[in-house]
Amino acid sequence: MDTAHQLELAAANGDVRAFATLIRQWDHDLRGVAWSVVRSATATDDVMQSTYERALRSLAGFEGGSSLKTWLHSICYRTAIDHVRHESHRQHGDDSVLETIAATGSTSAQALDRVQLGAALDQLNPDHRSLIMMTAGLGYSFDEVAEIVGVPRGTVASRVGRARAALREQTQQEGGPR
Amino acid sequence: MTENFTTDDELLAEMLIAEIPEPGPGYWSVIDELVDDADAHSSPDDQRELATATGPTALTDISIECRTGLDEPEPTFLRRLGWPAAIAASLILVIGLVAVVGNRRSANTNDLATDGGDSESALATGGPKMNLDHWHSVYGVWDCTLSNGAGDWLPHFDSWDDSSGIHSHDDGVIHIHPFYDWSAGENAQLGLFTTEMRVELSDDALVLEDGSQLGGGAPTCDGEPAVLHVRHWDFDFEAKQGADPEILTENLASARFENDREAWVIAYAPLDAELPMLPQERFDTIDNVTARVDYAPRADFPAPFDFSQPVEE
Numbered sequence: 001m002d003t004a005h006q007l008e009l010a011a012a013n014g015d016v017r018a019f020a021t022l023i024r025q026w027d028h029d030l031r032g033v034a035w036s037v038v039r040s041a042t043a044t045d046d047v048m049q050s051t052y053e054r055a056l057r058s059l060a061g062f063e064g065g066s067s068l069k070t071w072l073h074s075i076c077y078r079t080a081i082d083h084v085r086h087e088s089h090r091q092h093g094d095d096s097v098l099e100t101i102a103a104t105g106s107t108s109a110q111a112l113d114r115v116q117l118g119a120a121l122d123q124l125n126p127d128h129r130s131l132i133m134m135t136a137g138l139g140y141s142f143d144e145v146a147e148i149v150g151v152p153r154g155t156v157a158s159r160v161g162r163a164r165a166a167l168r169e170q171t172q173q174e175g176g177p178r
Numbered sequence: 179m180t181e182n183f184t185t186d187d188e189l190l191a192e193m194l195i196a197e198i199p200e201p202g203p204g205y206w207s208v209i210d211e212l213v214d215d216a217d218a219h220s221s222p223d224d225q226r227e228l229a230t231a232t233g234p235t236a237l238t239d240i241s242i243e244c245r246t247g248l249d250e251p252e253p254t255f256l257r258r259l260g261w262p263a264a265i266a267a268s269l270i271l272v273i274g275l276v277a278v279v280g281n282r283r284s285a286n287t288n289d290l291a292t293d294g295g296d297s298e299s300a301l302a303t304g305g306p307k308m309n310l311d312h313w314h315s316v317y318g319v320w321d322c323t324l325s326n327g328a329g330d331w332l333p334h335f336d337s338w339d340d341s342s343g344i345h346s347h348d349d350g351v352i353h354i355h356p357f358y359d360w361s362a363g364e365n366a367q368l369g370l371f372t373t374e375m376r377v378e379l380s381d382d383a384l385v386l387e388d389g390s391q392l393g394g395g396a397p398t399c400d401g402e403p404a405v406l407h408v409r410h411w412d413f414d415f416e417a418k419q420g421a422d423p424e425i426l427t428e429n430l431a432s433a434r435f436e437n438d439r440e441a442w443v444i445a446y447a448p449l450d451a452e453l454p455m456l457p458q459e460r461f462d463t464i465d466n467v468t469a470r471v472d473y474a475p476r477a478d479f480p481a482p483f484d485f486s487q488p489v490e491e
Binding site for chain 1 (some may be wrong): 190191193194195196199201202205208209210212213215216217220227306308309310312337343347355357358359366458466467
């Protein structure tokens with residue numbers, strides 16, 4: 001049994017320290033889910049902290065109906081969706097994408113592509129963005145996404161199709177990633 | 179593995195991942211504090227208190243005992259009786275539950291529930307578990323005074339806030355994924371949902387966000403007094419098939435969500451009025467967001483007896 005699996009077992013049995021270690025490992029992907037929905041670096045941090053707070057409160061009641069990772073993603077996704085609903089005056093066109101590009105030191109061509117992609121993603125609804133991120137970005141299977149989002153697999157498949165079509169249309173309007 | 183994506187999507191994947199922002203300053207210190215706080219409160223007593231608050235299962239209690247390594251207490255008399263006593267107790271419990279369910283199913287469901295749902299407690303499930311369950315219910319609000327007395331469904335409720343995890347967003351479906359112990363388990367109640375929708379539900383009236391209300395007056399529909407009440411089906415397919423609902427007239431706000439795919443109508447109408455079926459698109463929505471209950475009997479399932487044949491003496 002590998003260390004990651006041992007950690008997950010311990011965390012599922014209520015070991016807070018093991019859970020904290022897993023949080024460090026999974027945070028990047030979880031941030032991806034949150035970011036895809038809320039589209040703001042600051043809001044992503046807020047969602048993540050709220051996600052971990054809720055998960056830590058519920059850890060004692062975790063019964064293993066899904067994997068701990070899927071369970072945590074599900075909390076993250078719902079918290080992010082709720083955050084968007086709270087934010088009736090969400091600012092559009094914030095400079096988080098540009099900040100990210102600056103932080104990663106991209107070349108100008110890559111930066112332009114990312115700006116265009118970011119602009120196209122901004123135009124999608126949060127559900128579509130999160131599906132694109134989870135499937136195309138993070139490589140999750142439809143089954144995993146179905147558990148996270150709480151809908152049947154077939155629904156995920158059709159929604160991903162619609163999300164991809166919407167992104168394709170938006171990237172064509174924005175000039176498209178080259 | 180990624181499904182249905184081509185190599186062209188490698189660039190998209192790269193760009194999506196590159197987009198994810200790094201945590202801001204102080205991010206991990208806040209999370210470390212959360213972890214420290216949770217760790218400090220993870221004593222056996224704290225865990226048990228938390229589990230109790232969220233509607234524990236026997237498994238939860240057992241796992242707490244296992245994980246914390248509590249000292250085994252001195253065996254009591256009942257514990258010394260061992261498995262025979264446990265099996266006997268289980269049998270009595272099962273027989274009791276079967277009797278209760280049988281009585282409930284055979285009862286005339288047109289009878290008004292005068293105890294406002296307290297009779298449900300014998301059958302009560304634990305309710306939705308905090309941050310674990312994600313249930314949905316079809317719902318509608320019927321006002322018999324609308325459309326010149328012909329009655330009509332009110333528009334969908336829509337939430338701008340979701341503090342409890344029990345809400346709706348303009349789709350005719352109640353989404354139930356409690357965030358907190360105060361909205362989970364037995365606390366997951368219809369009143370929490372209406373509050374989230376900025377609607378106040380009492381036994382006398384349903385007060386809408388704009389201040390208008392259903393109930394509290396003396397209107398009649400078809401010559402009969404209109405009464406605020408709740409019609410409830412355990413499953414959406416029962417509502418679709420026109421099964422008699424359970425009718426609640428008291429403690430409306432305390433009606434509990436007990437399983438996935440229930441159906442609810444908050445009705446302002448005569449108690450015996452025949453209401454139209456909930457709009458079809460709400461059933462379509464619930465089919466889209468949650469797994470359909472497979473209630474259709476299997477045609478190839480053999481009957482235990484062939485009743486068409488005479489019994490041999």
